[in-house]
Amino acid sequence: MSSETLTIEKIGQSGDGIARGPFGPVYVPFTLPGETAVLAVNRDKGTVMSMSEISPERVAPKCRHFGPEGENGTCGGCTLQHASDNLYQGFKRQLVIDALKSKALVAEVAPLVLADPGERRRTVFTARRTEKELLLGYNQAESHHIVSIVECPIASPGIVSRLATIRTVALAMAVNAEPFRITVLETLSGLDLSFEGIKAMDNAQRRQVIETVLGARSIARVSLNGEILVEPQKPLVEFDGVSVSPPPGSFVQATKPAEETMAALVIAHLGKSKRVIDLFAGSGTFSLRIARKARVHAVEGEDKALKALDQAARNTQGLKPVTVEKRDLFRRPMMASELKVYDAIVFDPPRAGAEIQVKEIARSGAKKIVAVSCNPVTLVRDLRLLVDAGYRITGVTPIDQFLWSSHVEVVATLEK
Incomplete structure (x- = not known):
């Protein structure tokens, strides 16, 4: 030191x-x-x-829990509340510009699509029971210390106004002093609380959780390690008017405005494509929107998410045909020979990107491709493969979904 x-x-x-x-x-x-x-x-x-x-x-931070002077410690939920809008937004866009330059890719980067406070409908809290109370909040950066929060300017009012209710349910769930995680998703029918890291509960405690949730009224579902404990109402989200009930803890875009921006860019680029394949389709964020205009084949490795997509498609009138396929695209990518029948390809992989799958996409000959990513570094690695195969980048749009963090979403469009 x-x-x-x-x-x-x-x-x-x-x-x-x-x-x-x-x-x-x-x-x-x-x-x-x-x-x-x-x-x-x-x-x-x-x-x-x-x-x-x-x-x-x-600038002055927007939250009492931010920074070294934060209440109850330094909250690790945000890193850049102290930066002016001008500096912050330039930093986010520059992340994408620098990533493209690192792979010698030439493309015009659009202005950053901005995020506003209070838009996060999905957030992950850490909680732990103590002798006096239940700590609920975010971990301090590089620490196991939980900063217990009373406000969160990035989270939706529907989540912040129910922090006391979330604490009550979490207290009923806590079996000991070990920390655990709660993924909170605000849905059209109430909060969906997915707990992870809690060991098996006995029947008495399960009954206590159920009674607590039924008395809360604003909770749609509570699950533990993927198992539904109580579901007063089926949690519902909408993708362009198509109602979907995502499985417990499954991936849903963190904010609806960012999701709608990404989807609009996808749909616009697909244009009049008649047959589209959506890889890493999840519960149908893009597939069900694409199906308003084109036949779509949705491929996803998580069985429950795919079933939610399939059920939503079957229960919605007016969609073009939607077919689904369960497939681990990291271990068994769609081959170029399988992709040749599609006019357009959409892929939205996890942070690690989709290098093996993209090598097959590059050989497919599809006229149009849309790449959606939450990691500019792995995105440009994948884009380089496509450009080397004869594709041209026609658009790169950075989207701020994780306000006051260093994470940025990107939608890149390509043509053969």
Whole structure:
């Protein structure tokens, strides 16, 4: 550990300020370019002890739990509340520009599609029972310390207004002092609470949870490790008017505005395509919208999500034919020979990207491709494969779905 006076030069990919130390880069949370500070330096990590130069781009955080002065500790939910809108938005768009440059890809990057506070309908809390109370909130960065929250400006009012109810249900669920996770999804019929990390409960405790939920009224479903404990109402979300009941804890886009923006870009690029394949289809975020205009084949590795998609398609009139296929696209990608029958291909893989699958897409000859990603680094790796196979990038749109974080969604469109 040493004390150094350093100046922050830029913001790194994780949202920390980066200064040049005597032995290499030093990463300093909650700092901005141009700021000079006395730092306690431990290897490549720096902690601000005092600051002599403050950036004009620094603003007051929107949340009492943010930063080193945060109430109950430093909440790890956000990293960039202290940055002005101008600096923050430029940083997010630059992440995409830099990623493209790293693979020598030439493409115009559209302005960042902005996110607003209060849009997050899906968030993941950590909770733990203590002798006095139940801690519910987010982990401090790189720590097991739970910052118990009373507000969250990124989360929807429907979630924030029910924090007390979530705590009550979590307290009934807690079997010991071990921490556990709660994925909260605000649906049209109430909150869907998916608990993970709690060991088996006895029948008495299950009854207590059920009674607690039935008395709450605003809870649609509670599940534990994928098993439904109680479901007063079926949780419902809508994809372009198609009602879907996603399985417990399954992936749903974190905000509806971002989802609708992504979907609009997908649909616009597909144009008059008649046969479309949607890879990593989930519960139908894109498939069910595409089916308003074209035949679609939805491929997904998670059985319950695929069943939700299939049931929604069967129960909705006016859609073009929707077929489904359960398939692990990492272990058994759709081959180029199978993809040749489709006019267009849409793929939205997890953060790791879809390198093996994209190699087959590149050989497919499909006229149009849409790549959706939450990770610019793996996205550009996959785009490079497509460009090398003769595809041209026609659009790259960064979308801010995870407000005040370093994560950015991207939709890239390509043509043969």
